[in-house]
Amino acid sequence: MFKVFIALLIVFFPGLTFSQEGTNVDYSQEQLSKARQKQDDTSKQKMKQRQEYLKVLKKIDPELYQSEKEKLDKYSEVDKVVLLFQSGRLSLEAAKNKLYPLLKSLMQGDINELDKRIKDAEFRLKELKEAKSNPDLLINKRISQLLGFSNRPSVNLNK
DSSP states (O other): OOHHHHHHHHHHSSTOOEEETTEEEOOOOOHHHHHHHHHHHHHHHHHHHHHHHHHHHHOOHHHHHHHHHHHHHHHHHHHHHHHHHTTTTTHHHHHHHHHHHHHHHHHHHHTTTTTHHHHHHHHHHHHHHHHHOOOOOOOOOHHHHHTTTTSSSOOOTTO
16 A cells, blocks of 8 residues: 555656655656556556447447447546646646536436435345344345355244
8 A cells, every 4th residue: 555655646746756765866857757647557558448339339238339439428527537636737626626517427326326226225224124134134135145045034944
């Protein structure tokens, strides 16, 4: 974790000098340039993978392709905004203003699913409370799952 923190410091604060366990470390512009190049290469690799995915999807399911393309275009825009902010070419306020509508549209499905997720969590909480008061229910449920009865009510094996 410490190394990750140091790497982030190096990337975002060029020329930074710090000490680790009494050893003074000074990163050169060449090292910083290599780190930035590696980050750029990773971004390019991600983009290439996205393009390959879309190419295959276009042949298999054109409707899903269009939906995924729009989503990936928005993610690319998110990446651009973040990079502009990180490089200091975009203010915090401008970055937030650009990211909010992009993320809102990307997360709309999650937002719409909140009621369902709450109901699922409440149901799971009820199951856990029942299992706490009667551990045999949990054990029997697991036995049913292992024996292939997971879509049916638990088998009462106490009889």
